[in-house]
Amino acid sequence: MSAPAPRSSPLALTVLSLLHYRPLHPYGMQRLIKEWGKDQVVNVGQRTSIHRTVERLVAAGLVEVHEVERDEQYAERTVYRITEEGRRVAREWLLDMLGTPKPEYPQFPVALSFALMLTPEEALTVLDGRAAALARTVDALDARLADEDDDGLGRVIWLETEYQRAMAAAELRWLTAVTDDLRAGRLRWSWEELTGLAGPGAG
Known part of the structure; x- marks a missing residue:
């Protein structure tokens, strides 16, 4: 049984949105975030933050393992994909974040x-x-x-x-x-x- 959906966060929405397009491993997510300039709006200063976010999304049933890549030149990499529930939750979060002003406490x-x-x-x-x-x-x-x-x-x-x-x-x-x-x-x-x-x- 999956855990309750985690609370929405900018990074969690970003991970789900990236996986909406194609399966990725965490390193690929971080690379795309920087290539697409999303690091200007999402805090990915610590590489482990993406891994922790993915783990929470997996536990909640929003993301699942797609495959494990094995290559002699690289360490083993787990590729993740979004689930149908993940697509639903991502859309729900997106609508809420766009439509509901909330205190952000900068x-x-x-x-x-x-x-x-x-x-x-x-x-x-x-x-x-x-x-x-x-x-x-x-x-x-x-x-x-x-x-x-x-x-x-x-x-x-x-x-x-x-x-x-x-x-x-x-x-x-x-x-x-x-x-x-x-x-x-x-x-x-x-x-x-x-x-x-x-x-x-x-x-």
């Missing part, structure tokens, strides 16, 4: 919520650095969108890159407004004033 808003621990001058310095990095990101994404060949598949295969570009550009506009206010003195604070406002016993 690091930057957390850091912003405690920016008052820095002086305005320190905040300006680090935010200027972030803005410069974002400007480089926007330029790189623009270049990628301009140069990449769509292999005849059209705009749909670059939607995630368009989204990344839009999000980076929007953050850059917001950061520029904030750093302008910091530079002009329109945004100021001091730790002493803030702790005083917190009242006695807050420290």
